[in-house]
Amino acid sequence: MFWRMVRAALTRQRTSRVMIALTMTLGACVATAMLGVMFDVGDKVNAELKAYGANIVVQPKGAAVLTDLYDDAAALASTASLRESDLANIPTIFWAHNIVDFAPFLEHRVTLLTDDAGPSPPQATIVGTWFAHELMGAAGQHTTAGLISMRSWWQVDGGWIADQDEGLALVGANLADAAGIAIGDTLTVDGGQGRSRDLRVAGIIHSSGPESDQLVAPLSTVQALAGRAGEVGRVEVAALTTPDNDLARRAARNPESLSVSEMETWYCTAYASSIAYQLDEVLTDAVAKPVRQVTESEGSILAKTQLLMLLVTALSLAASALAIANLMTASVMERAPEIGLLKAVGARDGSVVGLILAEMGVTGLAGGALGYGLGLGFAQVIGHAVFGESIAVRPIVAASVVVLVGVVIVAGAIPSIRMLARLRPADVLHGR
């Protein structure tokens, strides 16, 4: 009889039920979309931020010590080096799938011997790097690493060059202006000790960084000019990372201080420090360090984005609870004679509350289920509009929405339940 009464109330009093269900639908829709995006936003924001540069720098041990003691300039002056052949190990680390990109760099001071150079030809730094280098991962997958994707914000007049274009170079805009260099010019670059190369200018780099005053060429070209075949000065790595917590900060200071279980947790979580640790393991005489400002900014942006979405979720659910509370209270007032009658024929407060909550629960869950479905779609719209990608459907979102819908139903029903408990049949049945 209980469910017969509930069914009759739901099927024969559709208007008020539809309003409650729609309110729940709206709340669940926003909650589903926001939670779905929130749980996925870490990877998405990380991927977006990775487009703006590296968050881990690998240096030779000697240069790293100089950096710690003095500054980056001292490290650049160092001739300590990494082995280019070791770089093939990077795609084999535990968190290889989180390595979005990486590029080696080798810098060398050169003299530019142009036709109108005069008695004191200009000097500049030439940077050797990979542009789009093909590597084979541990699982046999192909990986492309290099500057083209690491410096996607550079504007290059003319065009990028390929790794095998050993006779080509890019020139920074400031240097090109100062030395009167144009696209198509051929520069004679003297690396000292009789090592010189003719390089044709394939493009001009427009950027606000130090590269505006530099030349950029394939790594092998600069290795030849510097007489450092097979050597690399540093490697920049862009990795998808988890924001640091206390464990990550402790591990970054000293991984040896962790217990075995903490070490396992840290190693198997994509903290910037644990990825750096794994890079140390595969590169000879290397020290990999997270770029603290970048990783902390990423963590901060991520935390703020997630907080914003949590607030939107909480506000939408609070609004739903308030709207449902109003609708329920109005419904109880409207149904006061019916509730009074139930009490008059012997129903206890608990029985009537159970009946009203059951009606409300079925209505709310139906609205919640509809809202969940719509929310999944809404999340995809947000994903494509903001990140240009789909949002993953996660079971935790469904579980969270079920719990939240339950909480909203109970919270929304509290005022009407209190009113219902106070309702005296003698008052409503005789209209006093």
Added chain:
Amino acid sequence: MTSIETAAPRPTEAPPLLSLRNVTKAYGSLKALDAVSMDVPAGEWLSIVGPSGSGKTTLMNIVGCLDRPTSGEVLLAGHSIAGLGGRALSDIRRTTVGLIFQKFHLIAHLNAVENVMVAQYYHSMPDEAEARAALDRVGLADRATHLPSQLSGGEQQRVCIARALINYPRLVLADEPTGNLDAANEHIVLELFRRLHEEGTTLIVVTHDPEVAREGGREIALDHGHVVREVHHG
């Protein structure tokens, strides 16, 4: 038909089903009932009359366990109900009293038989066959699946009567049961009451209608919360 006017309760041999002793109900300084005493023996048809505001509905609410007196004693089927809490009153109401209302108070989204079964559900176990039989007794077997909005006023009142009787209450309280009915339906309802009375059901009927009041074996008139007249009809 003979009438006997008396001020005191008429002595009865068997213990009364309902007994009120100096029952007062006050709303602030206003006394809706003022030291009312009466006995209602089992099987009696008692009519209660009086102008609006005389205390009839207040009396019905107290006897029907829907309200508590401010002072005085109420004994219903051997239970003193004056000091009981809401849950105990609800239990006595469920097992002892059947209520019939002027405005019927049927649940709009339940059909006739479901409205009867509601009283069964909160009393013990719903039994649709028994509920349909109750509707059959009030002449509504063919209207069992109709919603209240599809029934006439008289039919709704008969559903209300079927609901009041479904749990075989020892006392049936009817508040203006014919107040919203035309003459034909009033006749049908009164015929049902006569049959109930013949079967031994105790009836207390509040009414404005002198014709309806005269159907009872005894008539008590209230005014300003006092019993001002008691008439026995032969």
